[in-house]
Amino acid sequence: MASLHPARQKRQANTRGISTHFSRIIPTLLTVLLLGIVWQLSANTSPTVARAFASPSAILEAVQLNWSTLTMHASVTITEAAWGFALAVVLGIVVGVALYLWQLANAAVMPILTTIQTLPLISITPFVLWWFGFDELGKIVLVAVFGAFPIAIQTSRGLHAVPQYFADVALTCGATRSWTLWHVLLRTAARQIFSGIRIAGTYTLGTAATAEYMGSRHGIGIFLQSAYNSFQAPLVWACTLSIAVLTGVLMLVIVAAERTLLGEPSQDLID
Numbered sequence: 001m002a003s004l005h006p007a008r009q010k011r012q013a014n015t016r017g018i019s020t021h022f023s024r025i026i027p028t029l030l031t032v033l034l035l036g037i038v039w040q041l042s043a044n045t046s047p048t049v050a051r052a053f054a055s056p057s058a059i060l061e062a063v064q065l066n067w068s069t070l071t072m073h074a075s076v077t078i079t080e081a082a083w084g085f086a087l088a089v090v091l092g093i094v095v096g097v098a099l100y101l102w103q104l105a106n107a108a109v110m111p112i113l114t115t116i117q118t119l120p121l122i123s124i125t126p127f128v129l130w131w132f133g134f135d136e137l138g139k140i141v142l143v144a145v146f147g148a149f150p151i152a153i154q155t156s157r158g159l160h161a162v163p164q165y166f167a168d169v170a171l172t173c174g175a176t177r178s179w180t181l182w183h184v185l186l187r188t189a190a191r192q193i194f195s196g197i198r199i200a201g202t203y204t205l206g207t208a209a210t211a212e213y214m215g216s217r218h219g220i221g222i223f224l225q226s227a228y229n230s231f232q233a234p235l236v237w238a239c240t241l242s243i244a245v246l247t248g249v250l251m252l253v254i255v256a257a258e259r260t261l262l263g264e265p266s267q268d269l270i271d
Contacts, residue, residue: 054234059241062234073223074242080136080219081208084143085250088200092148093193096155097181106156117149121203125211134215142211147200154196158189194258201254205247209239 036056043055050058063070099106125142132138162185170180186193212221220239227235 052233054237058234059237062232062238066235066238070220070223070238070242073218073220074246076136076218077205077208077212077220077243078246080139080211081143081204081246081250084140084208085147085201085204087140087144088147088151088204089197091144092151092196092200093155095148095152096193096196097159097186099152099156100159110153110156113149113153117153121146121207121210125214129211129215139208139211139216139219143204143207146207147204150199151193151196154199155189155193158192159185161192162188190262194254194262198251198254201250202247204250205243209243
């Protein structure tokens with residue numbers, strides 16, 4: 001019977017975790033619902049609001065009428081964002097580890113990375129598209145480049161934040177430097193690395209859509225531009241909210257991956 005005790009504790013911990021997640025989601029859902037009601041009422045009572053901001057019902061109608069076209073364009077944007085984000089994660093971690101291993105490069109490159117990260121997306125996009133073309137490859141490269149910056153910065157900072165004695169103990173016990181880097185340093189810095197991944201994830205879809213807006217044949221960005229040029233406010237909002245929803249889904253995937261690989265943040269001190 002005693003062997004069941006740890007399992008019971010784990011089930012109770014999982015139950016508490018699920019209830020905590022729901023308790024965090026409910027206020028957000030209620031806020032969105034309240035904003036939607038206020039938005040709809042304002043559009044019903046004010047022609048100006050209805051013309052400039054459309055209304056939730058008009059947006060839903062636009063989504064229904066243009067569903068096949070919207071999903072076709074969304075699939076292109078999702079493909080570009082997925083490939084670009086995957087490349088950003090790999091490139092960002094590799095660059096971050098390199099900056100940690102070579103202190104001179106870290107001192108020279110880190111200020112440049114931080115500065116580039118503050119540049120507006122609209123100012124860099126034309127150059128990347130000129131170099132790599134206006135097809136999907138150019139969008140993927142742009143997403144990868146912009147996403148890699150925060151991941152590289154947080155990876156380097158996370159590795160530098162690991163206490164030196166963690167590595168010293170592993171090396172003293174006979175571990176190789178590569179094993180220590182992979183199993184000790186990166187594992188300890190994983191939380192901060194994921195913080196960089198979350199930052200990159202917040203504007204992955206927006207970056208892809210912005211690149212499409214500036215030149216593309218398919219994608220939510222060019223579909224949004226077409227709706228804007230034809231003064232279809234509900235369709236503009238439908239495209240914009242589609243990007244927001246897809247970004248939210250990506251963030252949920254990132255959080256789920258972090259919880260699966262690393263467990264709950266509250267367990268770090270216990271482990």
